[in-house]
Amino acid sequence: MERLRSAPPPVKRPAKKSKKAVAAMRPAEYAAYIGRLAAAGMVRRRPLGRGPFLAGFRIFYADGDVGAASPMTRDRMDYLVRYGATLVPTYDPAHLTHVVTTLDRAQFARKTGLESPRDVPDALPVLRWEWVKTGERAGGLARWHEHAAYNDHVVFEAVVPEGERRTVPEACRRGRSSSVQAKGKAADVEGRPDAGDAEASRISEFTQDRLAGLAAEQKPHASVQKAQRTRGEPSTSAATPHGGGGAADPLAEFYAAARAERETELRSDTPLRTGHAAAAAGSRQTGAFQCDIVPDGKVGTCPNQDVIDELNKLVKVHRQGATREDGFKVGAYTRAINGIRKLKTRIKSSEEALAIAGVGSKTAQKIMEIIETGHLRRLDHVLTKEIAILETFQGIYGVGPKVARQWLAAGCRTLDDIREGKHGVKLSTAQHTGLKYYDDINARMPREEAQAIFELIKPVALSIDPKLFVDIMGSFRRGKADCGDIDILITRPTDDGKSHIGRRLHCKDPRKLTTPLGVLRRLLKELHERGVITEDLNVPEDWDDLELVYRGLCRRDSKGLQRRIDFLTVPYKSRGAALLYYTGDDIFNRSMRLKANKMGYSLNQRGLYANVIRNPSDRRQKFNEGVIIASETEREIFEKLGVPWQEPHQRVRGG
DNA sequence: AAACAAATGGCG
DNA sequence: CGCCAT
DNA sequence: GTTT
Ligand SMILES: Cc1cn([C@H]2C[C@H](O)[C@@H](COP(=O)(O)OP(=O)(O)OP(=O)(O)O)O2)c(=O)[nH]c1=O
Ligand SMILES: [Mg+2]
Numbered sequence: 001m002e003r004l005r006s007a008p009p010p011v012k013r014p015a016k017k018s019k020k021a022v023a024a025m026r027p028a029e030y031a032a033y034i035g036r037l038a039a040a041g042m043v044r045r046r047p048l049g050r051g052p053f054l055a056g057f058r059i060f061y062a063d064g065d066v067g068a069a070s071p072m073t074r075d076r077m078d079y080l081v082r083y084g085a086t087l088v089p090t091y092d093p094a095h096l097t098h099v100v101t102t103l104d105r106a107q108f109a110r111k112t113g114l115e116s117p118r119d120v121p122d123a124l125p126v127l128r129w130e131w132v133k134t135g136e137r138a139g140g141l142a143r144w145h146e147h148a149a150y151n152d153h154v155v156f157e158a159v160v161p162e163g164e165r166r167t168v169p170e171a172c173r174r175g176r177s178s179s180v181q182a183k184g185k186a187a188d189v190e191g192r193p194d195a196g197d198a199e200a201s202r203i204s205e206f207t208q209d210r211l212a213g214l215a216a217e218q219k220p221h222a223s224v225q226k227a228q229r230t231r232g233e234p235s236t237s238a239a240t241p242h243g244g245g246g247a248a249d250p251l252a253e254f255y256a257a258a259r260a261e262r263e264t265e266l267r268s269d270t271p272l273r274t275g276h277a278a279a280a281a282g283s284r285q286t287g288a289f290q291c292d293i294v295p296d297g298k299v300g301t302c303p304n305q306d307v308i309d310e311l312n313k314l315v316k317v318h319r320q321g322a323t324r325e326d327g328f329k330v331g332a333y334t335r336a337i338n339g340i341r342k343l344k345t346r347i348k349s350s351e352e353a354l355a356i357a358g359v360g361s362k363t364a365q366k367i368m369e370i371i372e373t374g375h376l377r378r379l380d381h382v383l384t385k386e387i388a389i390l391e392t393f394q395g396i397y398g399v400g401p402k403v404a405r406q407w408l409a410a411g412c413r414t415l416d417d418i419r420e421g422k423h424g425v426k427l428s429t430a431q432h433t434g435l436k437y438y439d440d441i442n443a444r445m446p447r448e449e450a451q452a453i454f455e456l457i458k459p460v461a462l463s464i465d466p467k468l469f470v471d472i473m474g475s476f477r478r479g480k481a482d483c484g485d486i487d488i489l490i491t492r493p494t495d496d497g498k499s500h501i502g503r504r505l506h507c508k509d510p511r512k513l514t515t516p517l518g519v520l521r522r523l524l525k526e527l528h529e530r531g532v533i534t535e536d537l538n539v540p541e542d543w544d545d546l547e548l549v550y551r552g553l554c555r556r557d558s559k560g561l562q563r564r565i566d567f568l569t570v571p572y573k574s575r576g577a578a579l580l581y582y583t584g585d586d587i588f589n590r591s592m593r594l595k596a597n598k599m600g601y602s603l604n605q606r607g608l609y610a611n612v613i614r615n616p617s618d619r620r621q622k623f624n625e626g627v628i629i630a631s632e633t634e635r636e637i638f639e640k641l642g643v644p645w646q647e648p649h650q651r652v653r654g655g
Numbered sequence: 656a657a658a659c660a661a662a663t664g665g666c667g
Numbered sequence: 668c669g670c671c672a673t
Numbered sequence: 674g675t676t677t
Contacts, residue, residue: 318674325674327659328658328659328674328675329674330674331659331674331675332659332674332675332676333674335674335675336674336675357675357676358674358675358676359674359675360674360675360676361675362674362675363674363675397671397672398666398670398671398672399671400670400671400672401670401671402669402670402671403670403671428666428667429666430666430671430672474673485673487673537672538664538665538666538672539665540664540665541665547664549663549664549665549672549673551665551672551673566672566673568673581662581663581673582673584673586661586673589661589662589673590660590661590662591661592661593661593662594660594661596661597660597661597662602661602662603661603662604661604662604663605662605663605673606663
């Protein structure tokens with residue numbers, strides 16, 4: 001979704017309509033209107049540092065407005081025009097180069113009069129709004145297929161030429177080669193004139209009747225400003241109501257408002273639930289939080305395992321899909337599978353299937369097909385070789401969906417292709433190590449081996465500083481019989497005024513430090529020398545920080561496989577939150593954090609924070625950090641969240 | 656018809 | 668920043 | 674894809 005709301009009123013000078021008249025316009029009318037303004041040179045066309053990256057594009061923007069165009073729709077239309085696009089007010093494929101939409105399939109079909117997005121001409125891309133916003137990035141507009149609105153209508157652009165291809169993103173990259181956008185486009189694009197100086201040509205390119213030169217390329221723009229915003233900080237001042245002059249805390253009234261809101265919800269409590277749980281669950285669509293439900297610990301073989309197996313293949317497929325729809329389907333099928341897993345009897349009818357939470361009519365049908373035939377025929381079409389290849393590539397540490405798709409698109413099919421650097425593939429250092437030990441890293445180890453390796457490490461740590469707390473977390477702490485890696489947490493009490501990095505913050509005298517280099521640095525050095533740690537993947541850069549993360553490989557002895565190992569060091573005050581985080585599992589953590597979020601809190605590996613103000617239109621975005629209310633013990637955090645205490649082995653929510 | 660949303664850090 | 672990792 |  002859109003994150004910023006920084007755009008000033010886009011339209012400068014009215015020979016125009018009154019505000020009221022504008023507000024009453026329907027989307028198509030507004031599109032035509034703003035087109036006329038643009039034609040008259042009355043739209044400021046290049047507001048920011050980037051060039052008119054939409055120059056020459058003829059875009060139909062389809063939003064869900066019923067009557068008048070909403071402010072957001074107008075905003076976005078303004079934006080499109082401002083960056084050089086020509087808005088086409090109706091769905092008219094012959095005169096379009098792009099369709100941009102926020103609609104789901106059904107809405108889109110209704111709006112365009114088509115049966116389905118499949119019926120859009122093959123060369124005409126239908127893209128999400130997010131694609132437009134990528135034009136502001138350093139790398140310029142993203143490739144179409146990465147932002148396809150619907151997974152059955154994905155338009156690919158021409159393959160990036162050798163020289164352009166990259167394995168690892170380059171931050172300072174400016175424009176894009178023209179061939180990126182050149183081919184595979186609507187037929188009317190061929191042989192368009194080069195837009196030359198986009199700036200100059202734009203003046204005469206606006207009329208809707210004329211087909212503007214399409215692929216006006218962004219030329220490398222000398223003065224692209226580099227975003228300097230600090231991570232996690234709000235980029236707007238939307239939360240400061242009155243300029244926030246000299247007040248101690250400009251957000252004070254928002255704290256009060258947030259608190260009041262929470263308390264209101266608390267009063268409308270259901271007796272069945274604890275106050276906080278109800279407050280949080282009240283606004284929620286899919287009911288309770290997973291972390292609230294303590295698993296009964298019973299294990300039995302599932303009578304519908306075959307169904308689950310087939311549906312999981314569908315999850316695999318959609319996991320590799322790049323669209324938003326795919327993302328939601330992954331979630332939807334996963335929820336359905338969780339529902340099915342709870343059943344103690346074999347599903348016998350579609351009615352029975354439909355009764356399962358998370359199973360709707362489509363999934364119920366699929367379930368019955370599996371029950372009756374043992375197989376889901378749809379999988380024959382969607383579970384392709386390409387899916388398997390993408391999964392193989394993503395098995396390399398440091399390779400995610402983007403790089404995997406890039407390699408596939410470039411023509412790579414096997415790990416040997418990657419090893420041989422075919423098609424211009426380049427590897428980062430971590431990827432290189434990941435490929436070298438591909439099989440080792442992807443194997444899980446018996447918990448006994450994790451234990452044994454840990455016992456090589458712990459004494460070394462304690463010999464550096466006997467007051468350290470050192471323990472294995474992750475799946476090992478949850479009691480799993482096999483572990484994907486070893487997760488080690490390190491901290492140290494400060495009752496003697498020292499910490500696991502010594503006292504360097506308060507004491508400059510190196511002779512008084514407990515550990516001259518900091519525990520972790522000394523420990524890693526020692527373990528390298530002993531041959532326990534064999535490769536680094538990710539080494540902390542600022543060793544002065546109390547919170548450090550290390551990732552690498554290790555092995556029990558020269559005959560052992562290479563195993564992934566992670567270290568996390570934290571301030572002693574954070575130990576409860578860190579324990580909670582690092583014990584997981586990941587799904588459990590997300591559930592706890594989601595609940596915290598909905599309660600007006602925020603939970604991370606440092607603690608539980610209250611009075612967190614979030615952006616109402618994007619709840620993931622925080623306006624402030626909040627004030628810490630729990631961090632020293634796990635139990636305290638459970639209590640404040642109203643989650644029943646659960647031992648590590650009970651905190652399993654994922655497969 | 657709209658919602659569905661963890662939170663953080665390192666690399667290049 | 669965008670990607671990848673936990 | 675499902676739920677509200
Ligand atoms: C991967 C991941 C882990 N975590 C937390 C919870 C995990 O238990 C902890 C360690 O991460 P992992 O080592 O990736 O997970 P794990 O130890 O639970 O399972 P495995 O046996 O496969 O190693 O970090 C998250 O909070 N979010 C994540 O996305
Ligand atoms: Mg682990």
